[in-house]
Amino acid sequence: MAKTARMNDDTEMEIAQPLPIGSVGKAASGWWGMQCLIATEAALFAYLLFSYFYLGSQVHGPWVPELPKLKIAVPNTILLLASSFVLHWGETGIRRGKNGRLVASLVVTLLMGIVFMALQGVEWHNKPFRLGDHAYASSYFVTTGFHMMHVAVGLIVLAVLLLAAFGRRFSAERHVPVSIGALYWHFVDIVWLCVFTTFYITPYFSS
Amino acid sequence: MNTSAFSRVPAVVKEQYGSRTAERLEEIWKTEAGVGGWLSTVDHKKIGLRYLVTSFLFLVLGGVEALIMRIQLAGPDMQVLSPERYNQLFTMHGMTMIFLYALPVLSGFSNYLWPLLLGSRDMAFPRLNAFSYWVYLFSGIFLYASFFVGHTPDAGWFNYVPYAGRAYDPGLGIDIYALGMVFFGVSTTAGAINFVVTFMRTKAPGMSINRVPIIIWGTLTASVGNLFAVPAVSLAFFLLWMDRQFGTQFYQPHGGGHPLLWQHLFWFFGHPWVYAIVLPAMGIVSDGLPVFCRRPLVGYTVVALSTVLTMFIGFGVWVHHMFATGLPPISLSFFSAASMVIVIPSAVAVFAWIATIFTGRPVFKTPFYFFAGFVFLFTLGGVSGFMTAAVPLDWQLTDTYFIVAHLHYVLLGINVFPVVGGLYFWFPKFTGRLMDERLGKWNFWVMFVGFNLAFFPMHISGLLGMPRRIYTYPSGLGWEWPNLITSIGAFLFAIGVLLLVVNVVVSLKRGRVAGPNPWDAPSLEWLTPSPPPSFNFVTIPNVATRHPLWEERLDEGPERSKLHEGMLLDQGRETIGTSTLDSEPEAILKMPGDSYVPLLCSLAITWMTWAALMHWWHSLELSSVLLLLVTAVWLWPRTELGQTAEVPHG
Ligand code: HEM
Numbered sequence: 001m002a003k004t005a006r007m008n009d010d011t012e013m014e015i016a017q018p019l020p021i022g023s024v025g026k027a028a029s030g031w032w033g034m035q036c037l038i039a040t041e042a043a044l045f046a047y048l049l050f051s052y053f054y055l056g057s058q059v060h061g062p063w064v065p066e067l068p069k070l071k072i073a074v075p076n077t078i079l080l081l082a083s084s085f086v087l088h089w090g091e092t093g094i095r096r097g098k099n100g101r102l103v104a105s106l107v108v109t110l111l112m113g114i115v116f117m118a119l120q121g122v123e124w125h126n127k128p129f130r131l132g133d134h135a136y137a138s139s140y141f142v143t144t145g146f147h148m149m150h151v152a153v154g155l156i157v158l159a160v161l162l163l164a165a166f167g168r169r170f171s172a173e174r175h176v177p178v179s180i181g182a183l184y185w186h187f188v189d190i191v192w193l194c195v196f197t198t199f200y201i202t203p204y205f206s207s
Numbered sequence: 208m209n210t211s212a213f214s215r216v217p218a219v220v221k222e223q224y225g226s227r228t229a230e231r232l233e234e235i236w237k238t239e240a241g242v243g244g245w246l247s248t249v250d251h252k253k254i255g256l257r258y259l260v261t262s263f264l265f266l267v268l269g270g271v272e273a274l275i276m277r278i279q280l281a282g283p284d285m286q287v288l289s290p291e292r293y294n295q296l297f298t299m300h301g302m303t304m305i306f307l308y309a310l311p312v313l314s315g316f317s318n319y320l321w322p323l324l325l326g327s328r329d330m331a332f333p334r335l336n337a338f339s340y341w342v343y344l345f346s347g348i349f350l351y352a353s354f355f356v357g358h359t360p361d362a363g364w365f366n367y368v369p370y371a372g373r374a375y376d377p378g379l380g381i382d383i384y385a386l387g388m389v390f391f392g393v394s395t396t397a398g399a400i401n402f403v404v405t406f407m408r409t410k411a412p413g414m415s416i417n418r419v420p421i422i423i424w425g426t427l428t429a430s431v432g433n434l435f436a437v438p439a440v441s442l443a444f445f446l447l448w449m450d451r452q453f454g455t456q457f458y459q460p461h462g463g464g465h466p467l468l469w470q471h472l473f474w475f476f477g478h479p480w481v482y483a484i485v486l487p488a489m490g491i492v493s494d495g496l497p498v499f500c501r502r503p504l505v506g507y508t509v510v511a512l513s514t515v516l517t518m519f520i521g522f523g524v525w526v527h528h529m530f531a532t533g534l535p536p537i538s539l540s541f542f543s544a545a546s547m548v549i550v551i552p553s554a555v556a557v558f559a560w561i562a563t564i565f566t567g568r569p570v571f572k573t574p575f576y577f578f579a580g581f582v583f584l585f586t587l588g589g590v591s592g593f594m595t596a597a598v599p600l601d602w603q604l605t606d607t608y609f610i611v612a613h614l615h616y617v618l619l620g621i622n623v624f625p626v627v628g629g630l631y632f633w634f635p636k637f638t639g640r641l642m643d644e645r646l647g648k649w650n651f652w653v654m655f656v657g658f659n660l661a662f663f664p665m666h667i668s669g670l671l672g673m674p675r676r677i678y679t680y681p682s683g684l685g686w687e688w689p690n691l692i693t694s695i696g697a698f699l700f701a702i703g704v705l706l707l708v709v710n711v712v713v714s715l716k717r718g719r720v721a722g723p724n725p726w727d728a729p730s731l732e733w734l735t736p737s738p739p740p741s742f743n744f745v746t747i748p749n750v751a752t753r754h755p756l757w758e759e760r761l762d763e764g765p766e767r768s769k770l771h772e773g774m775l776l777d778q779g780r781e782t783i784g785t786s787t788l789d790s791e792p793e794a795i796l797k798m799p800g801d802s803y804v805p806l807l808c809s810l811a812i813t814w815m816t817w818a819a820l821m822h823w824w825h826s827l828e829l830s831s832v833l834l835l836l837v838t839a840v841w842l843w844p845r846t847e848l849g850q851t852a853e854v855p856h857g
């Protein structure tokens with residue numbers, strides 16, 4: 001990336017090389033904006049998980065009603081994490097100008113995301129408790145619900161990017177929207193890892 | 208050389224305001240006249256003024272609520288208000304002042320001033336800026352709609368459960384507060400992101416981080432704090448709404464929940480928020496006061512560092528609001544210590560201001576009065592804060608008028624006084640005219656005397672045991688005198704605010720014409736004409752020192768800023784993107800033009816919030832789809848903004 005213009009303190013300003021115009025790589029304001037959005041969203045999930053642990057530490061009697069079943073949750077987690085790699089593959093593709101690769105990866109990531117949501121729906125359905133039964137249930141459904149909302153938003157972002165990619169709007173030089181969208185998707189995946197660990201793994205260690 | 212649509216060497220020229228080039232820039236940047244322009248503008252100066260005017264209106268609303276309360280409390284056994292009304296009034300007053308006035312007014316200053324102080328042409332995200340204003344306005348109206356639907360929030364501004372639970376507080380009031388706060392949080396978050404990225408990306412070439420004015424540090428710190436703090440309160444309110452409407456058990460002990468969860472989440476947010484509404488105001492003083500002392504601020508670096516440090520500790524002291532809730536003693540001692548430590552960076556700033564006054568040659572203009580008055584009040588508020596940070600004393604004083612006194616000393620002292628001083632200081636930049644000096648001094652003294660008359664006796668009624676949030680009291684407890692004096696002081700203070708309004712209105716028409724730099728101040732905003740043109744700077748300034756307009760006089764070294772020669776950037780709306788730390792040019796930023804999208808987005812969110820409140824689920828779906836569509840239009844990759852593949856041209 002061109003970092004070029006330099007000031008000469010004494011008399012003249014020299015600008016030796018051309019500066020990129022508009023949104024390029026990490027020089028794009030939108031990329032930083034997304035970083036900030038992720039910071040605040042990460043805080044949101046941290047507070048959700050804090051609520052879970054706090055309520056769990058204060059409860060009289062058992063907290064987790066039954067050890068969570070892993071049969072769907074583990075493969076589903078792997079599926080979501082894998083989708084990040086697929087998307088990354090597409091992003092590195094467009095960095096080399098390969099629009100076809102980007103389109104393919106977006107389609108596959110979208111499908112993986114949709115399957116994740118569907119399986120998570122089955123998981124919700126299989127739970128023996130409902131939203132209002134007790135604080136654990138509330139915490140479980142609200143936290144995973146927040147995450148589902150984020151997946152849904154991520155999918156819409158990916159769909160819009162797919163549309164733009166079909167219209168050949170990205171190239172090796174210009175593809176910041178793809179990087180920004182991918183950043184968000186990776187975030188949604190990493191958050192899931194935290195949610196999953198909290199709700200599905202820690203009960204096995206604390207009982 | 209290379210002049211493709213995707214990179215170029217910016218032309219460097221010498222140009223003045225009023226030149227042909229300046230006219231061309233005006234063509235590029237100006238907002239269309241008429242309603243269309245008014246609804247679609249993204250000019251940070253217009254948005255900043257809107258923030259200022261709107262937040263001032265909320266200050267007046269909250270003030271009227273306070274005055275009604277003070278009439279009720281002026282004597283024992285008064286019957287002006289029913290207990291229910293009183294509860295609603297102090298809740299709405301606290302909520303209005305804390306959320307709808309104190310931060311937005313500072314956002315107003317920052318929005319107007321940041322690009323001017325940084326030598327740039329707009330904020331990093333102009334449309335996001337317009338969006339955050341509209342959301343602020345609509346969420347404020349949403350919260351006030353509660354008066355018209357007959358269900359007003361009444362559980363205090365911090366809205367503790369179980370009072371705020373459905374069992375004890377049915378009706379829509381608390382739900383309006385809950386959803387309104389989630390809604391309002393969107394505005395704060397959007398604004399915070401915008402400030403952070405603007406700081407990172409758009410400082411003028413050469414304006415390394417050790418050369419930015421202190422108000423930039425204040426607002427930046429507040430914004431970073433908000434990014435981490437606001438989600439806590441949005442979540443707390445959202446969970447409350449879920450508990451009330453969908454039977455979740457977060458705060459319900461019988462369902463395994465816990466009411467203290469509310470308090471933790473609320474004060475995670477609350478304490479950093481207090482600093483967020485204080486630090487930028489302290490920044491106003493740190494930048495304004497030295498101008499009237501005719502010297503640079505003493506200890507720039509320590510003041511900047513203490514600003515950042517204050518917020519850092521601020522995240523560690525939330526528990527001090529909960530000393531009386533029965534937490535284990537160890538954690539109480541820790542948080543008590545942290546609450547005392549936080550006094551240190553504030554004390555550093557106080558010493559810096561005092562040293563600036565003593566080593567300078569003060570010019571006694573109205574802004575100086577307000578800034579110096581602030582330093583005085585800050586010290587006093589700090590002392591009473593220090594007292595309540597001690598756990599045993601806090602047990603004694605919590606929920607008495609001593610606390611009400613403390614919080615008003617802090618909030619009015621550190622927020623209202625600097626804000627009014629800042630208004631006197633920058634009014635000439637905003638409007639091109641100076642405010643009246645004589646009226647200004649009257650304004651100051653009436654406010655200052657009224658303020659102390661109103662709030663000092665509250666310490667006494669507190670020590671005499673008067674609890675806060677009571678709608679009346681019997682005679683014979685020794686509370687009559689302090690309360691009567693308080694009420695008189697409150698009205699005197701209100702007259703002071705009225706004088707301010709009169710001064711603004713009169714000076715708008717008849718004030719002395721200011722010229723670019725009436726105070727002979729050192730920072731970049733005073734380089735532009737008053738009021739500044741839509742594009743701010745004809746050429747992007749090159750900054751070599753902390754006081755670009757005082758270089759000759761201070762003569763601190765050989766470096767000189769280049770203020771009338773620099774990059775032109777005139778191929779559409781453009782400004783320069785620089786690196787974060789040392790501000791070297793990195794890119795030519797393409798800025799979006801005026802747009803209706805921010806307004807439409809905010810309207811969609813308003814609709815969504817109202818639909819959620821009323822349980823209109825179809826309506827909620829429709830509005831969500833609308834929001835998605837408008838957002839997609841907003842973020843669709845655009846060629847004009849250099850976001851898409853290069854189109855062959857020529
Ligand atoms: C004319 C100026 C003002 C007057 C006369 C005034 C008066 C009052 C009164 C009478 C109360 C209720 C005390 C109680 O019953 O417990 C109150 C509460 C409060 N005020 Fe003010 N106030 C003024 C300005 C402000 C400002 C500028 C702010 C903030 C920036 C503010 C923030 C608060 C807060 C947070 C509460 C607590 C509300 C609650 O208990 O939930 N006030 N004020």
